Amino acid sequence: MDSNKFRGWTTRTALATYRGSKALAICIILSFSLEAKEIIREYQSQFADWKRKSAEYEQGISGNQSLKPSENRPKNPELFLDFEEDKNEKLSRAISILSSSFIPDPKHSLYGKRSAYFSGKRNQIHLNVSGSHFFGQNPESFTITLPLLINEQGAYSNVLDKTVLIQGQSYGFRLEIVEAKPVLSLHQMIKKLDGSYITVTIRSNKIIPRKEWHILSLYFDTKKNQILMFQNGFETARYEAPKAAVDHIGFHEDDSNALILAKSYFGNIDGFHIHAGEPFGDGKYSRYESAQYSDDTKRVQHEGSFITSPVFETTYSHSTLDFVQLHRQSPKDTNVGLYFRSSLQKFSDKENVGPTWKPIDLTKVKWTDTNRFRYYQWKIWLRPDPIGSTAPSVSQLTYQLKELIPPDVPSFFRVNKMEGEPLGVCFLWNSNHEREVQNQGGYMIHFGPHPDRMIGTLFVKSKDNKLINIDGRDEAADYKNLKFCANERTLLENIYIPDQSVTELPNTVSDPVFTSRMERKGHLFQSGITYYFRISAYNQFYNEWEGRDQKSKLSAPVSLSFDREISQR
Numbered sequence: 050m051d052s053n054k055f056r057g058w059t060t061r062t063a064l065a066t067y068r069g070s071k072a073l074a075i076c077i078i079l080s081f082s083l084e085a086k087e088i089i090r091e092y093q094s095q096f097a098d099w100k101r102k103s104a105e106y107e108q109g110i111s112g113n114q115s116l117k118p119s120e121n122r123p124k125n126p127e128l129f130l131d132f133e134e135d136k137n138e139k140l141s142r143a144i145s146i147l148s149s150s151f152i153p154d155p156k157h158s159l160y161g162k163r164s165a166y167f168s169g170k171r172n173q174i175h176l177n178v179s180g181s182h183f184f185g186q187n188p189e190s191f192t193i194t195l196p197l198l199i200n201e202q203g204a205y206s207n208v209l210d211k212t213v214l215i216q217g218q219s220y221g222f223r224l225e226i227v228e229a230k231p232v233l234s235l236h237q238m239i240k241k242l243d244g245s246y247i248t249v250t251i252r253s254n255k256i257i258p259r260k261e262w263h264i265l266s267l268y269f270d271t272k273k274n275q276i277l278m279f280q281n282g283f284e285t286a287r288y289e290a291p292k293a294a295v296d297h298i299g300f301h302e303d304d305s306n307a308l309i310l311a312k313s314y315f316g317n318i319d320g321f322h323i324h325a326g327e328p329f330g331d332g333k334y335s336r337y338e339s340a341q342y343s344d345d346t347k348r349v350q351h352e353g354s355f356i357t358s359p360v361f362e363t364t365y366s367h368s369t370l371d372f373v374q375l376h377r378q379s380p381k382d383t384n385v386g387l388y389f390r391s392s393l394q395k396f397s398d399k400e401n402v403g404p405t406w407k408p409i410d411l412t413k414v415k416w417t418d419t420n421r422f423r424y425y426q427w428k429i430w431l432r433p434d435p436i437g438s439t440a441p442s443v444s445q446l447t448y449q450l451k452e453l454i455p456p457d458v459p460s461f462f463r464v465n466k467m468e469g470e471p472l473g474v475c476f477l478w479n480s481n482h483e484r485e486v487q488n489q490g491g492y493m494i495h496f497g498p499h500p501d502r503m504i505g506t507l508f509v510k511s512k513d514n515k516l517i518n519i520d521g522r523d524e525a526a527d528y529k530n531l532k533f534c535a536n537e538r539t540l541l542e543n544i545y546i547p548d549q550s551v552t553e554l555p556n557t558v559s560d561p562v563f564t565s566r567m568e569r570k571g572h573l574f575q576s577g578i579t580y581y582f583r584i585s586a587y588n589q590f591y592n593e594w595e596g597r598d599q600k601s602k603l604s605a606p607v608s609l610s611f612d613r614e615i616s617q618r
Contacts, residue, residue, distance in 0.1 A: 086454045086483050089371060090364070094427075094446045096356055100398075103338070104354040104431060107442060115378070117442040118337050118354040118431050120160050121329075127181055127191070128323040130174075130310075132165040143181035144323075147307055149174045157317050159196045159262050159336050164319035167311040169202075175307040183323060184211070184308070186299040187271070192328045194266040195224075195321055199259055202315035204229040208265075210312045212236060213304040220246075220301040224267065226314075229256045231265055233278060235288070240296045247295075253278050253285040262319075266328040271298045279328045335437025353384070353432030356443070360398045360426045365452040366598050367393070367421040367590040372449035374414050375429070380439040386430035387411055387446075391422030393595035398426065421453075421590065456483050456586040456601040459492060464582050464609045472574040473536035474609055478584055480521065480531050485588030485599075491518030493585050493600075494533070500581045500606040505572045507535055507543050516542065537573055544571030577613030581606040 096116055105119045123129060128144045132153065150172045151165035158164045167173070178184045183191040195208060204226060212221035219236040226232070231253045237246035257263045257280070266279040274295045278286040290298070310321060340351040370389065377385050387409040396403035406428060409416070433440040460479045467473025476494055481487070497503040509516040510533065521531025574580065587600040 086456070088365075088452050088454055089449050090452060091372075091447065091449045094358070095444065096358075096429075096446070098359060099427075100357045102355040102357075103352075104356050113444060115442040115444040116356055116429075116431070118433050118440045120336055121338065121437070122160065122320070123322050123324045126322045126324040127183060128176070128321070130321040131160040132163060132319060133161045143178070145177045147175040147177050151311070154317055157198055158319055159198075160320040164198065164317040165311075166317050167314045169315060170313050172314075173312055174310040176310065178211075178308045179305050181323075183269075183325075184300050184304075186302050187297050188269065188299055189325060190268070190270050190272055190327070191323060191325050192266055192268045193323050194264060194328060196319050197257060197263050197265055197316060198261070198319075199226065199229070199257055199263075199314075199316035201259060203257075203259070206311075206315055207313040208311065210309040211300075211304075211306065213301060213306040215301060215303055220304055221306070224265075226257060229259070230254065231257065231278060231280070231285075233267060233276070233286075235276065238300065239274070239290050239298050241294050242296045243294075247290065249288050251276060251278055251286045251288050253280065255280050255285045268327050269298060270327070274298055282329060337433035337437040337440045339433070339437030340435040351432060351435065353430055355400075356429040356431070357398070357400060358427040360396060360424050362395075363423050363425070363450055363452055365454060366423040366596045368423065368450045368452040369421055370416045370418060370425075370448065371451040372414055372447075373409055373411075373416055374447045375409075375411055375443060376445040376447070377411075377441060377443045379441045380434065382434035383439060383441040384430070384432040385411070385441045385443065386432075388428040388430070389425065390428075391420060391425035393421065393423050395424050396426075400428065423595070453485065453588070453590065453599065455599050456481050456486050456490070456588055458601045458604050459584050459586050462582075462584045462604045462607060464607050466609065467534050467536060470536045471614070472576065472611055473534060474574075474580075474582070475532060475534040476521075476582065476584065477530055477532050478521065478604075479529055481586045481601075483586075483588060485590060486586050489518070489589035490587055490591070491520050492531075492533075493587065494519070494535070495583045495585070495603060496580050498578060498580065503581075503583065503603075505540070505543075507533075507539065509543060509546075510539065511542050516546070540571065540573050574611060576611050579608055579610040581608050583607075 095114065101116070103119045104116050106114050107117050108114055132151065151167055151174065152172065153163050154166040155163040157166075182188060193209070197203075197208070199206070205228070206226040207223065208226060209224040210221075212219055212223055220238070221236055222238060223234045223236070224231065225234070233251040235247075235249050235251070237248055239247035239249070241247065257265070264279075264281050268277040268279065270277065274290040274292060274297075276288050276298070277284055311318060338352065340349050342349050370391075373387070375385070375387050379385050388406040389409055390404040390406045392404045403426075407418075427446065429443055429446075431441050431443065459481055462476070462478040465475045465477070467475050478492075481490075483490070491508075494507040495503040496505050496507075508519065510519050519533055521533050583603040583606050585601045585603050590596045591599040
């Protein structure tokens with residue numbers, strides 16, 4: 050099983066390289082390693098299991114996927130046509146394509162990677178809208194939006210046509226461009242209470258610029274009996290029917306004709322859509338989220354998109370971040386931010402709960418933060434440019450974690466009887482080479498009546514009336530042959546710890562697991578019993594809550610028998 054896989058989440062590609070660097074021998078006595086025993090693991094994530102907020106995948110030319118901010122698409126459209134596919138297929142439950150002819154244009158697009166180019170009557174799209182409730186006799190209020198990019202010939206065009214000829218009378222509407230200005234003709238769509246119809250033409254005075262995307266929206270407000278025209282989110286023309294005389298606004302009951310897009314149009318269209326309700330406001334028709342300024346608060350709003358990883362767990366505790374590289378594309382005026390948080394204790398993946406997020410400087414790949422952790426989480430922020438025309442993307446996060454491997458089992462562990470003490474024992478062993486064991490780490494000696502049944506632990510010793518770690522450097526021991534002796538007094542010191550001594554204990558053993566031994570009946574050596582002893586080493590980061598793994602396994606047991614005391618009575 051992949052050691053980098055965490056609780057069923059998608060495995061990140063991991064490459065591990067071990068590092069065991071040793072200090073050069075200065076002299077024979079000091080010819081030992083002073084370096085930590087570490088492992089560096091490299092991870093590569095393509096964000097498959099990350100949570101996304103207003104972000105979506107984008108397929109690259111080479112087939113690689115990247116994440117970028119979501120494009121501004123209507124949330125619940127009756128129809129959304131972005132021309133990314135060539136197939137003539139059903140677009141929604143109510144609207145389908147009857148025929149389609151356009152030229153894909155990858156050089157110009159408002160949504161996605163291409164738009165549709167139309168060259169006069171040769172290119173048209175016929176849409177079957179007979180099943181849509183927006184094109185019935187009494188439709189609810191709806192909006193038709195056309196993002197246009199007209200060329201030199203597009204100043205005179207028939208952009209949208211939904212008309213039918215019944216008994217010599219024309220019904221429906223037609224949207225045209227005349228002298229580069231939009232003109233909407235409504236043919237008997239407004240029915241009066243007396244059964245007659247109103248025909249009206251709505252003209253805008255705002256010119257549609259050439260070779261520049263322009264958003265044209267038609268809002269059929271059937272509740273208030275009015276039709277409005279919007280350009281780039283601003284109202285430019287309207288018609289309000291006399292309320293007292295109007296029955297409703299709608300289409301003829303025998304109208305089954307298609308809605309013709311680009312009936313005679315020269316230019317590009319992208320993101321043609323129909324949706325319930327009124328048009329979006331100013332700035333909402335940009336390709337991506339744009340910066341919005343509020344006159345009320347005098348603040349600029351530009352939220353951006355977020356991608357958040359699960360909470361990952363390292364193999365060993367007290368890891369550090371060593372290397373970070375975010376593979377990204379950042380067009381001009383866009384922004385990408387990478388954030389990191391971590392803890393030695395497990396925390397929730399909710400963004401507003403847990404450790405504080407820290408920004409990562411993406412101009413540097415080497416990370417110098419010495420904060421140690423076991424659980425960690427990433428977050429990426431993607432913000433489009435202020436006008437919403439371009440957006441950044443990220444394809445992969447590569448990072449390395451430096452993990453501190455637990456100490457090796459102390460070697461050459463042995464026991465002897467303590468001279469002058471019937472129930473005393475001396476322990477000898479070779480010192481561990483790990484720097485973190487020699488510096489504020491120590492050793493624990495475990496004992497019990499059976500090789501696999503340890504009933505007591507020696508973890509502190511008294512020196513100058515103070516409890517300290519067992520380091521084996523007393524009894525005139527040298528580096529290679531560490532020594533520690535224990536008798537009944539030593540056992541009592543490890544069982545009954547005075548209240549005033551609790552705060553003086555070394556950090557590694559001042560844990561409630563150990564201090565709970567206070568006033569607890571512990572085991573003292575008994576005569577006539579054979580005891581088995583095992584030793585373990587721990588480094589300076591060991592504790593029962595946040596670094597339990599920073600302790601070695603137990604050594605092989607060694608035995609010692611105490612002589613039986615014979616009563617003289």
